[in-house]
Amino acid sequence: MFGSDLLPIMKNAAVLIALFLVAASVPNVGASLDDARGRPQGTPLQEKACCAATEKPAAPKDACCAAKSAPKPAACCPATPAPAPKACCPAPAKTENPESETENYTKESLYQLEVTFTDDTGKTVALGDLRGRPVVLNMFFASCGYACPLTVTDLLAIQERLPAAQRAQTLFVLVSFDIARDTTEVLAKYRAQRALDGQWVLLRGPDDSVRELAALLGVKYKQEADGMFSHSNLVTILNREGEIVHQRQGLKGGLEEAAAALAAVK
Amino acid sequence: MSTTPAFRLGALALGLLAGVELCAAGIENRESKIENSAMVLIPAGVYVPLQRTAKDPAQVAVASFRLDAQPVTNAEFLAFVTAHPKWRRSQVSRLFADSSYLENWASDLEPGPKAPLNAPVVRVSWFAARAYARAAGKRLPTTAxxxxxxxAGYTGLDGRNDEALNRDLYAWLARPVPAVLADVGTAKPNFHGARGLHGLVWEWVDDFNTAMVTGESRGDSGLERDLFCGSGSIGANDTGNYAAFMRQALRSSLKGNNTTTSLGFRCAADLPTR
Structure with missing residues (x-):
């Protein structure tokens, strides 16, 4: 009972996926799953909207903490901006903002996906924050013993070969599948171990963000009973608008093509 | 759009007592489709994965949870896209729903004759299904x-030997997708009181993108072996469960923005924590 429209999809099927099962076994340390699932509240954008609202006393509730009763402006926008978001908008779930800024993005821009991550310094990063730079995006996990290190080595080689001007522009973004173990500290350690410079962005996310980004990229992943992940090996190159200009599948070859695609990003 | 705790308890109690009847009532109430769709309680149990690697457990414990008693209908999805213009057919991004998204609807806000209000919504993507669930304060069920x-069968927790269920299931698999899908109420409820898990439409699961043919694939033969058909059966534990193979194959073939004539969804929710 597959609809006729399903057949071509099924034929393409799992063909493109290279799976890796990494054999190392690492004890389950780090943040509990619940901690890791905690959704970061408040992107920089929301913070701004929040504080802007206090200047316009007419509609502070709507702009800042919709549906919440009487938020105190003081709690909303403290003098020190850093830890504000939680106090500002204690909404229980990620607020999807269907009519928000997304129309600024192009039709093909991945940045339409309204998800946020945390980087290896603990800073909240919305996917859209990557806008304006050529991006090389790869999903990985820090305890991966085989495929991910190879891919990072390949990406370092690509970075090495970029002309200086372009190297200064291009971001290399690693997003972890391992929401439980890849804490900010683990990511920071990974950065140090692999000597990744300031052009590298290491992100961890709540489950929703990771799963939706993976679906958008076409990356399949599955945690095995031993805590390792099977996953597609897929390096994605985004232009400045966040549109996919190239995907490199698998682990072997494809470096020249990827570098060429990156070089072609204006 | 979020459900109140009081409603959740109410839905749970009613779901237990008379789940399916409440849904019918929900459909009548055009004001609030999402909140009114009834859920049934699925008791904790054990899921035996169809395929697993040597390192995977043979069984996966599943905590009890609530599941929509029926797939999401066109009427319910209409309420959702009315409230969330971003998910209307003419406005949705192609990244999140392919070009046949809601193609059987007459227009953005009119399901029309090919999509009866009480029939399951199909031609919806995973992203759209997820957005719907989020708006309803729910989530998609996991594969497990x-x-x-x-x-479950019609009469017991284990449907494997439920002849009536298997007869219906395989008869459905053998039939082409009808041009116009039947009302959700026509599906016979299973032991849990959930209708249409088999026999109406295929359904999205939250972790569809974990469905890949699994196995040690470091070797060069990895790509070849990972085609879902042949290699899939090698690691399978229940080769008689042809329908489960089909579901697995479907999941592993999908992308998050795909839509098809026979793929819908229903929502799930955790039990309220005490």
Missing amino acids: EWELAAG
């Missing part, structure tokens, strides 16, 4: 949850 719920 969905399979656990669908594993």
Whole structure:
């Protein structure tokens, strides 16, 4: 009972996926799953909207903490901006903002996906924050013993070969599948171990963000009973608008093509 | 759009007592489709994955959860896209729904004759299904949850030897997709009181993108072996469960923005924590 429209999809099927099962076994340390699932509240954008609202006393509730009763402006926008978001908008779930800024993005821009991550310094990063730079995006996990290190080595080689001007522009973004173990500290350690410079962005996310980004990229992943992940090996190159200009599948070859695609990003 | 705790308890109690009847009532109430769709309780159980690697457990414990008693209908999805213009057919991004998204609807806000209000909504993407669930204060069921719920027969927890269920299931698999889908009420409820897990439409699960043919694939033969058909059966534990193979194959073939004539969804929710 597959609809006729399903057949071509099924034929393409799992063909493109290279799976890796990494054999190392690492004890389950780090943040509990619940901690890791905690959704970061408040992107920089929301913070701004929040504080802007206090200047316009007419509609502070709507702009800042919709549906919440009487938020105190003081709690909303403290003098020190850093830890504000939680106090500002204690909404229980990620607020999807269907009519928000997304129309600024192009039709093909991945940045339409309204998800946020945390980087290896603990800073909240919305996917859209990557806008304006050529991006090389790869999903990985820090305890991966085989495929991910190879891919990072390949990406370092690509970075090495970029002309200086372009190297200064291009971001290399690693997003972890391992929401439980890849804490900010683990990511920071990974950065140090692999000597990744300031052009590298290491992100961890709540489950929703990771799963939706993976679906958008076409990356399949599955945690095995031993805590390792099977996953597609897929390096994605985004232009400045966040549109996919190239995907490199698998682990072997494809470096020249990827570098060429990156070089072609204006 | 979020459900109140009081409603959740109410839905749970009613779901237990008379789940399916409440849904019918929900459909009548055009004001608030999402909140009114009834849920049934799926007791904790064990899901036996169809395929696993040597390192995977043979069984996966599934905590009890609530599951929509029926797939999401066109009427319910209409309420959602009315409230969330971003998910209307003419406005949705192609990244999140392919070009046949809601193609059987007459227009953005009119399901029309090919999509009866009480028939399951199809031609919806995973991203759209997820957005719907989020708006309803729910989520999509995981593969383990969905399979656990669908594993029940008409008369008992274990549907494997339920002849009537298997007859209906395979008869459905053999039939082409009808041009116009039947009302959700026409599907016979299973032991849990959930209708249409088999026999109406295929359904999205939250972790569809974990469905890949699994196995040690470091070797060069990896790509070849990972085609879902042949290699899939090697690691399978229940080769008689042809329908489960089909579901697995479907999941592993999908992308998050795909839509098809026979793929819908229903929502799940955790039990309220005490």
